[in-house]
Amino acid sequence: MTNKEFIDMIGKAAVAEYERFKILPSLTIAQAILESNWGRSMLSQKAYNYFGMKAGSGWKGATYSSKTQEQTPAGQAFTINADFRAYPDVQAGIRGYYVFLQYPRYANLKGVTDYKEACRLIKADGWATDVKYTDKLVSLIEKYGLTKYDEEVLEVVEKDKIIVNGKECKVNMIRKDGVTYIKTRDLAEVLGLKVSSKGKIPVLIKE
Helix, strand or coil, rough: CCHHHHHHHHHHHHHHHHHHCCCCCCHHHHHHHHHHHCCCCHHHHHHHCCCCEEEECEEEEEEEEEEEEEEECCCCCCEEEEEEECCCCCHHHHHHHHHCCHHHHHHHHCCCCCCHHHHHHHHHHHCHHHHCCHHHHHHHHCCCHHHHHHCCCCCEEEEEEEECCCEEEEEEEEECCCCEEECHHHHHHHCCEEEEEEEEEEEECCC
């Protein structure tokens, strides 16, 4: 599997789970890349655990034993043996990650729309011991343009230029699901019209 294919596989699964869990897909993809080494780790290949989630005493599902590297607060690396959560397929592994994030300490991640803030919070919440964890996540998101998956689930509002009857104007553009929309009231203003309504349908009328 190529890196591009891995990104797309995790990205599609993350987008599918967003409505339920409200965790940014870009964060999910970056963590999967970093924690599983692009899906090449034995943990991800054998247990569909792309995030290094340990089993813990409360885990009742299948497990997979593996060595893992940790760091002291000073940044010194050491290796331990641990039991990790195991899943039957990719989608189950992604959903398991989101279920794991339902622990109270990760509650501040839900609904965050700024990927840099999400990367900062997940490190601060205690996800990883790597002192450069946040920087690594942000770097992956920016290098591979992972925010395009965020745009599939978020409404991104930006000022942009359009040309109407030969005249250049700036309006609020809404981008979602890969489609660009113009706010009705902005368009009406450019055209010199008023906005009324007929039930739920906007109606443009001459002033």
